[in-house]
Amino acid sequence: MRANFIFSEVWIGLRRNLTMTIAVIVTVAVGMALLGIGLMINSQVSSMTSYWSDKVELSVYLCKENSPFEPCTDKKGISEEQKTALEAVIKGMPQVEDVIFEDSATAYKNFLDNQSNNVFASFLKVEDMPESFRVKLGDPDQSQAVTEELTGQAGVSNIVNQRQLLDSYFGFMDKLQWMALSVAFAMVFAATLLIGNTVRLSAFNRRRETGIMRLVGASNVYIQLPFVLEGVIAGLIGGVLAAVMLITSKVLIFDSIQNFIPEALGWNTVAGIISGTMAIGVIICILASFITLRRYLRV
């Protein structure tokens, strides 16, 4: 009985305000979809960051005979004593977790394994490959400090920090994420105002009914619930549309770049994000409705 009555009121309200309802649905849908995409990029970036953090290492290349690099001025290459001393220095650093020495033969083998250009490979000889220390850090964020400390050590030709290569990529993802989140924020703000306006129109349209309800002693909940439910239903429909957009973007965008990145975005994460954005959408609708009702529906 009660439920019947309230739902028929809600239906009437939604139908009378059809254009406003559609505006609310679309705004909520786009806002929540952008919020969801922002969160998806965020979770993608953080899962990739933690994946790469395990892998990132510093390559400390050593001087060889006639090495063209600036620090190898004596053109004689690194001596065995220097090598041992350098290894001790590296191992002595607190940030360093592990050090592996890669000699020319191993470097050549690794190069051939990764190299598809056979013509280029045929020029290279084992002796051309530099020797290096592969330094693994406990905390990848310390790579800058370690690099600075090792630069200028005797026998070090150059240091390649793999993290710097990844940073530009992460930086791009970061910007994308913030763009999506700030547009999402603007959309949520617009949605809040729109819902407020819709509820206001709705309250005005039904002022006769609510006036009589007040008079015959209907409780506040009974008077306000239809309006709040209108907002909730519009928010839910918007949320469902946002979920469809998020699933589509997962399939079309995130799955297509999966080939280039090791850590794919799982369906579990997507499901979590979808339910999260839906909850946020509905909560915003409820809050906006309540705040507006307090102003425009004197009980």
Added chain:
Amino acid sequence: MIHFDNVTKVYVNQNRPALDHISVDVDKGEFVFLVGPSGSGKSTFLRLVLKEERPNSGAIHVAGKDLSKLSNFKVPHLRRRIGCVFQDFRLLPNKNVYENVAFALEVIGKPRRFIRKVVPEVIELVGLEGKAHRMPDELSGGEQQRVAMARAFVNRPMILLADEPTGNIDPATSIGIMKVLDRINRTGTTVLMATHDAAIVDSMRKRVVELEDGKIVRDQSRGVYGQAY
């Protein structure tokens, strides 16, 4: 049933009080006319009974409750015990007679079985039998006011407030309206009616409380409208 003790009401931005130290007692089952010129405070009196307005000073008791101690949360329960009728009927134009009356019960969550039983009874009580499925715009003014009275009475209130119920109705039809109010009064409901209609007050011979500039200038049992004091 209704007890005003030294009640003063001043609206914001007004110097003159709408009600000025008013004390009135209305007992259970009484029929009281509230008369006086426009702006004398009749409507303010009714609004105070409903707790639509708060007095600036003084105490109001309605149906045994001290309104100043009644929380906002409980105001709807107070209003369920008070029926209201207005000059402009206030019917819902998109609902028929039955639905308009049933609406008052639906919104306070009464079960459907109860509604099906009592609504036809009260429609008959106000003399609209056979017209339950008419829309308000198919009814005369007098009939619309009967619908409004049915809606006000359907929950068997202890008090019925009528704010110029015959104001939009011709004198002949008004007599019918008054008969219905009298019938409602005979069921034990206290009736408080604000009116300008001298003929009706004179013919009913009930208690008359006259207001002027927010003060009670006459309180007379079995009174008439224009009698000098």
